[in-house]
Amino acid sequence: MLTTLSAEELNTTLGHWASGRGTLVDDLSEALIELIEAGVLPAGITMPAQRALAPAIGVSRGTVMAAYATLERHGYMLSRRGSGSQIRSKRTSLRTRPQGRLFSFSAQPGDVIDMSTGALPASRVAQDVLLRGIQAPLADYLTTDGYFPAGLPVLRRAIASQLTDDGVPTSSDEILVTAGAQQATWLVIRALVTAGDQVLVEEPSYRGALEILREHDARVRGIPLVDGGISVPMVRAALKAEPRLLYCQTGIHNPTGTTMHPTARGELAKVINEHGLLTVEDRCWSDLLLSGPPVAKGLAGLVAPDLLITIGTFSKLFWGGLRVGWVRSSPKRIEALTELLKSTQLACSVPDQLYAARLIGHTAEARAERRDMLVTHVEQAEAIFEEMVPSWRWGRIDGGSGLWIDTCEDTSALVARAKRVGVKLLAGPSFSTYDGQRTMIRLPVWHEAAQLRQALALLTQEAL
CATH class of the missing domain: 1.10.10.10 (Winged helix-like DNA-binding domain superfamily/Winged helix DNA-binding domain)
Incomplete structure (x- = not known):
């Protein structure tokens, strides 16, 4: 096709x-x-x-x-x-x-200010653990073939234990370890979606998932966000077309940084259960709440286990360079996904998984560190935006590492202007199911104030 x-x-x-x-x-x-x-x-x-x-x-x-x-x-x-x-x-x-998102991580001139991604640098917790090394635990695996298709048992148990501590009772046979959440998303969509299937997603949505769905020739139908979460009445109405699945983020939503109200989340779960709607929930940003509980709530515990597949990652909390993600689902589905994953790779890196298993023990510390950093940087970024680009508008975010900003202009043209002055931006249509969100842009907030000011100065000078 x-x-x-x-x-x-x-x-x-x-x-x-x-x-x-x-x-x-x-x-x-x-x-x-x-x-x-x-x-x-x-x-x-x-x-x-x-x-x-x-x-x-x-x-x-x-x-x-x-x-x-x-x-x-x-x-x-x-x-x-x-x-x-x-x-x-x-x-x-x-x-x-x-794949625009993946290609955008390729090499680029060193003098470009990259404001296109919300990926965070390694947390202090991750730096401390990664620099200490894993010689002792690694030695135990050097006498094996190193192939653990579903993931190292020690890491699967650690992920299951952390989820259980977070209020989502989980056993290790409900976990599949992947080489990052992007691979997890690709694997699940490949397993469940065939060309022509209709898939419901939020509008706007995570661009990496949209690209994977389009790669598989799915018919992507966007459902608007209402008060921070997907419109439940519109999901119910869309069921008349018999969609194959729903892909959503009810915890911290990428790119808007909002979270779904508990009442609305419960109503969504009711619709999912009543209609047997297979649901993929992306939980990658759920550790990055700016206030309240340490982790954002999701659909687990509200939706029948055989209808829910959850995707998570170590990238946001610890470091993107540690390519470890995971899928949580029923043991039977995990077995099927593992067999499919084996057709493309025999196993994930043992050292990476050992580091991840050690890091997960520092989850509470890492969450507190990320929260302190993001709260400070969000306030700093908002002050700079109000000063330097007063025409821009944005709403309060509940979490995440970026602001979803209405620039009141065509952001495709803005991105082109930015490129000429060495600033890399990403226009709103990249997050849209229908090439919409044309005045919107997501800007990361974690950059130092001087770099953020420099980027905005270049943009505003170019607009003159």
Whole structure:
């Protein structure tokens, strides 16, 4: 099945493409050809329309038209009236659409200020544990083959124990360890969704999940947020179309930073149970509450166990470089997911899992550290935004590492301007199920004040 690349996706994938060594047409043509030769833009994919791409990357339509003509002249593209422009190079090697979020983590110029991700640096707790090493426990595993497809038993028990302490009784056979939450999300969607299935998600939603759903050719239906959580009446109404599953974040929501009210969460659970709606709950930000209990509540305990699959991670609380995530579900489903995971990898890294098992014992300390840091930085960021960009608007957040900001302008154009001055931003449509949220942007709050001021100064000067 052919897919169409949106202007925002291509803008993210292009990265910092304007070198300044030649004309904009030359630079854009060369950048696109590099992506085609590398297989990032696969044969058969339909490129964005010229009128949509031009404002997204901050150039004239004539520049895009000339670059497309260059690609077509050299055999990289085929344009047909009514069908758009499709990549046709036989030199491409990938057979899937480029993943904007994942590609955005690739190497970029060192002088770029990256304001596109909410990923946090390693916590002090993580630094202390990781720098001490794991020589003694690692020695016990060196006499084995090192393959534990569902995860090290010691880590599965530790995750289950922490969830139980958090009020979600869990046994180790209900846990599957993965190489990060992104892999967990991909694995679950691959197991449950086939092309054409309808999947309900919040609007806006986590962009990594949206990209995975689109990769699997799901029909993604966005349900608006109401008072911090997905609209339960609209979920109920959407059940008439017999969706395959619901993907949601009722704890701390990415990108808005809100949490679903307990009453509304209970109503959602009732709908899920009554209609047998298979539900994937993303809990990756749930450790980052700014006040109240140490961890945000979720659907576990409210939804029948065979209807709920939960995804979690160590990245937000400890460090993203520790590639450990997990899936919680019924033992039978965990067995099935483990078999599927074995088709792509035999097991996760033993050292990473041993570090994770040691870190989980410091969960309470890490939560307190993250809370103190984020509360301080949110207040600092809000003060700087009020001073330097008074036209921007945002709501109170319950947790997370970023603010969901209404800039009152087209953020695709804002992202293009930012790129020219060495600031990396992410436009609201990346979080949308229908290319909406066009005036919105998510900005991380953990950067130091000087760097945040520098980024905003560059943006405001560029707008003059």
